[in-house]
Amino acid sequence: MRSAVIGVGNIGTLHASILSRCGLLCAVCDTDEKKLGVYKDLPVYTDYKKMIDEQKPDSVHICTPHYLHAEMTVYALNRGVNVLCEKPLCISYDQLESVLEAEKRSSAALGVCLQNRYNRETVFVKKYLEGRKTDFATGVVAWHRTAEYYASGEWRGKWATEGGGVLINQALHTLDLLGYLCGTPSYVCSTLGNLSLRGVIEVEDTATVATDRFTLFATNSALTDMPVEISIRTGRDLIKMMPGTVLVNGEAQDIGEEKFIPLGKECYGSGHGALIADFYDRLGKGEKFPIDGAEGASSVRMILAAYKSGGEKVKL
Ligand SMILES: NC(=O)c1ccc[n+]([C@@H]2O[C@H](COP(=O)([O-])OP(=O)(O)OC[C@H]3O[C@@H](n4cnc5c(N)ncnc54)[C@H](O)[C@@H]3O)[C@@H](O)[C@H]2O)c1
Secondary structure (H helix, E strand, C coil): CCEEEECCCHHHHHHHHHHHHCCCEEEEECCCHHHHCCCCCCCEECCHHHHHHHHCCCEEEECCCHHHHHHHHHHHHHCCCEEEEECCCCCCHHHHHHHHHHHHHCCCCEEEECHHHHCHHHHHHHHHCCCCCCCEEEEEEECECCHHHHHCCCCCCCCCCCCCCCCCCCCHHHHHHHHHHHCCCCEEEEEEECCCCECCECCCCEEEEEECCEEEEEECECCCCCCCEEEEEECCEEEEEECCEEEECCEECCCCCCCCCCCCCHHHCCHHHHHHHHHHHHHHHCCCCCCCHHHHHHHHHHHHHHHHHCCCEEEC
């Protein structure tokens, strides 16, 4: 296997480091040449198409700003190159259609980096819920993102390039987990606001998303990063999930030891290692990777509906 990374910013560096440790990294691409200096021993590119055409890698990891995910995914899949795409899979309905069509036509696999599905607490709760019906759930994301954070990338905080704010970026993982654990809702009704970044970003910093299965409260205007919390009511049981912890009716559950070292920022969790290992393990065995285009599309559909909603129910 030979793998290349497109976009070596915050998260692309982490992908490149995991691939390099496994001896898989064959090339990297970034339009910012300053970011390429550390990859002295590898072929480096500023044009991702050139890199794919010349290097013909088995896989590419797409770690670029949101608006580029779809075109890069389609380009690679059309050339039979496997894709592991960072979240979100894309930022519009048109992009979604083009990505899913490319996946259908391609001999290569598409995986989406929703690494929190590999967290110990998620694996435990998913199993616990087997054969149980979830009545309702809530998710709370209260994080702290400043004007400096938004200034750190030209693409951040803009509809055209980030595709939204807290919902499509920070809270996407929690929305994905709510859908993964409790089932995809049939409608979404949402309100969006801006509590602390008005005039700084054009997108929302705060959102409430109500559905017929769960409600998500998300904000980037908290004074510090709080742990993400998911609560699930199933019959008489109340399950509470937080990073590294699951409580059932107040009692801590044995969710096993952490097998993967957390890499990068704390909010990334430790799932990247587990997800990337599973992606390559399955490619090697010719098995389907579970978080494919359809799975990656699920949170994108909920978010696009939430952006349309304006306080009205939007069918999914
Ligand atoms: N799964 C997670 O937990 C997680 C965590 C952080 C970021 N992400 C996702 O990863 C992606 C990147 O986020 P980031 O924080 O690393 O952003 P970033 O701005 O730090 O990095 C993006 C990189 O892409 C490069 N780039 C831009 N246009 C390019 C092009 N046309 N070709 C090649 N390179 C190009 C930029 O120069 C930059 O180095 C986003 O989709 C983000 O949502 C996911």
